[in-house]
Amino acid sequence: MTQLKEARKGRITDEIKEVARQEFINPKQLRKLIAKGRVVLPRNVNHAFSPIGIGKFLRTKVNANIGSSPNSHKIDDELKKLEICTKYKADTVMDLSTGGDIDKIRRAILKNSSIPVGTVPIYQAMVEKESIEDVTEDDILNAIEKHIRDGVDFITVHSGLTKNAIPLVEKRLMGAVSRGGSFLVRWMKHNDKENPLYDNFKRILELAGEYDVTLSLGDGLRPGAIKDSTDKAQLHELKVLGKLAKNAWKNKVQAMIEGPGHIPLHEIEKNMKLQQKYCHKAPFYVLGPLVTDVAPGYDHITSAIGGAIASWHGADFLCYVTAAEHLRLPNADEVREGIIAARIAAHAGDIAKGIKKAAEWDNELSKNRKNFDWKNQFELAMDPEKAERMRKESCLNNEEYCTMCGKFCSMRK
């Protein structure tokens, strides 16, 4: 059973009812959107939590990446990161662990998570071998199978990066900057074989279908510099991803498409339109986009700018980018700020694209701001704790107005 199969049969499942309720949308309309592949409900049949929807006419969702590295791989640390993600209302998390006991960490996260969990199984296949060249097709398929059977709700598979795209990559300023993409390019060149995630797509579909795992069709060739944006390599892969999405739907497997990356402001709308065209309106899951390359240390901001415009023009799901991007793994503060920055982008996009009740939130907060109801204003704020703490640091704490304008506050009666 998959949600897509049920929706195709005309059945309104409990999950569809629940998501329709969250999103203020008619369950019949939602069923149709799922049947057409325009909305996914990522939830493994072995993973229990309140379902969420990602796709057209729904609130734009935010993913936060967590996971161990070779230098830091305590399970408790990862569970703490998961707590931060839930506290600051990321809609999903991805466990990108590459260090320590990866299976144990993934299972602990799955057990403790109340939101959908995604993974990139090839990462595990890569790190468990001495060198990338030693990874076999079986290693990759086994990792996918293990993650799916463990209860992961969505997995990234870079199945669209085919061998004939490699010459296009070599023309780039930055080449392939995604970990999965650069691994596959190297693997294909070394083995002189087609991408195993493309060649074995049928097997991947069987596994995903069995557990209702949503495939997140990864963009191994997302541009890593604005110079490489919207180039032939990127668009070649996007077209293949569109074909694979159709193939997934034929097999009643839920699918979404991953997207860029570094994209200048004026190319974002075009990118969203091309994805809709090539990928038949499958949900679009973007990383950023980062609208400039020049701000390492502030890439949560470069991404929030791009993410807002992407969401407005059709992206359904934003992967957060933290201030540490390009520099190191993020710390707890950076994870929090990264989630909030992505949520701001998602919400700004939702207001612009007219998602139901999105702007009501703003109006409600502004009414409380106008009335100096600080308590309610904080409760409604995207990050209530930070807003309250900052206000408390002000010495006019007992006054209605704040230190910005003092008694010249424009809102005083």
Added chain:
Amino acid sequence: MTQLKEARKGRITDEIKEVARQEFINPKQLRKLIAKGRVVLPRNVNHAFSPIGIGKFLRTKVNANIGSSPNSHKIDDELKKLEICTKYKADTVMDLSTGGDIDKIRRAILKNSSIPVGTVPIYQAMVEKESIEDVTEDDILNAIEKHIRDGVDFITVHSGLTKNAIPLVEKRLMGAVSRGGSFLVRWMKHNDKENPLYDNFKRILELAGEYDVTLSLGDGLRPGAIKDSTDKAQLHELKVLGKLAKNAWKNKVQAMIEGPGHIPLHEIEKNMKLQQKYCHKAPFYVLGPLVTDVAPGYDHITSAIGGAIASWHGADFLCYVTAAEHLRLPNADEVREGIIAARIAAHAGDIAKGIKKAAEWDNELSKNRKNFDWKNQFELAMDPEKAERMRKESCLNNEEYCTMCGKFCSMRK
């Protein structure tokens, strides 16, 4: 003598030559832009520093607000803030002091600033009286005259907020949220008189013309909630500002227009187009725009999103907004992050609108990123210190790659 007067006479002044050099633009083209009022060179004849230009075909500029408050008014603190602004490359500062010896602070800032300094003279007129109702027309004009004679390079005058706009303000969710605007609304109602900044515009032009002070025609009615965005009150004032700009040009006084405020994503382009139409392509100086009301504590991000789109569609000058907006005065860290966020927005907009050599910066940084030349990458970064510090915190400091991907770095040879 004003730059506008000289440009109209066909003279290419030293200032025009210098700005043309900075901006990779032909001096003749720049002279024409200044003559038409599409570019301003804000510099008081009594204030010596290397001139900058603000307007069409030039790099989008960023302003940072500093200034004392009744609770904190040490001159040294303000000079330290000025240092931060210069260090992080704000293009201008505005001294919005409302506490302590305001004259002394302004003069100290002017003496020490290597970038244009702006002020809002009515703030001083307001704070030096017991109550707003006691402020006289003379108080306001005297404050303007004093600031101009002291050497201020640009002043905000909210001359476009006329009495007939008051009923439009009263329909709003948030009313008039700018300090100047709310003061003037109260003053006009109390005195049952027209806005003195409108009534005495001729006198203001005489003073500004004498010292070549650029008038920043203030938007007292900028929307303070997305609900109030692009409403009749805002557009009424904008039309008046356009007429005043024409009047300024007739008198050879340089002028720019101030703009919003809280504006949802999908209304920003329209706002930029309306300003160009109503204000005859006078340079546009915007505060934000903030694309949502719900993120107190993160308004540098909500503003960077709006500022980037504004810059792309025609804004020439962005006023920074810090994370402390709506909560308290910003601290040093928040000032720094606010400047960088606004610079990111300005630069992203510059790439999108095709400002000369804007994207070259990105390409240069990305080349160094590709080559693992961390030193050059940091030097080119928008905030070199932060980028370098974050990387140093990584335990892989001596390795080429960083803790994000470790040995699985996609860029390793």
